[in-house]
Amino acid sequence: MLRRFITDTGYELEPISVAVMREIDRLAVEETGPNLFQMMENAGRNLAELTLKILSGEWPQSRILVLAGTGGNGGGGLCAGRHLANRGIPVSYCLTDAHALSGVTAWQLKLLVAAGGQEVAPGDPEAGKADIILDAVIGYSLKGAPSGRAKELIEWANALPARKISLDIPSGVDADNGGSPGAYVRADYTLTLAWPKTGLTPEKTGNLWLGDLGIPPSVYGRAGLANYTSPFNHRYLIPLTETPQV
Ligand SMILES: NC(=O)C1=CN([C@@H]2O[C@H](COP(=O)(O)OP(=O)(O)OC[C@H]3O[C@@H](n4cnc5c(N)ncnc54)[C@H](OP(=O)(O)O)[C@@H]3O)[C@@H](O)[C@H]2O)[C@@H](O)CC1
């Protein structure tokens, strides 16, 4: 069944597989740029902007909890947390493994700490009062049913009343087929990056948004996404809905 997404300006997007998304990321990181630091910063900045949009006038009184894995997804969540902490919003964070962060993700953590981010343990009652949870535990590199600390954070998030915003894909959901081998985050919103993936199903993503990573159009074509033109126009964040099935 051919699934398509449409923007609020009528631009239709056919979702891509994780393999094509990885190739887009690889070509950008290894050849054209943006490099991984820049891509993660763009991802996190878009996530911070979407969070502020969702909180609207409540943002100055809001509390944020960032749940971060050790990979690229985690880095984007920590980056968003820093942008929010920079504005004086109390931001707490919980990591799946503080000792196994990738270099770029560790750099984003350093920035969040410099901006006043507070580390909390899973289940921390104060952190549990957050108004928004940024779900950056696992992105498109999910390998089987979430286990260990990742599973613990997913289940903690699902038990909390806060609205959940998932980065790229709700943690625990397979970005190719939309399945969930085990626990997964019940997202209220998902900010997917660069281009929608085939595993994004509305019942799991909640309100879906697309964020611009600043990747040159030629890269999409080289990775197999023919006739790419930017869907963003004058914006960096655009809402996506699934086109009705004909
Ligand atoms: N790469 C790029 O160019 C760009 C990437 N970007 C972003 O990064 C994402 C891809 O990043 P990625 O490939 O680093 O992996 P990612 O999705 O963060 O997952 C790894 C983490 O998940 C964990 N984990 C996995 N399965 C698990 C399980 N079953 N049970 C438990 N844990 C499990 C795994 O733990 P580990 O296996 O290491 O113990 C590790 O912590 C992508 O979705 C996008 O958001 C963008 O910013 C643009 C540029």
Ligand SMILES: [K+]
């Ligand atoms: K995620």
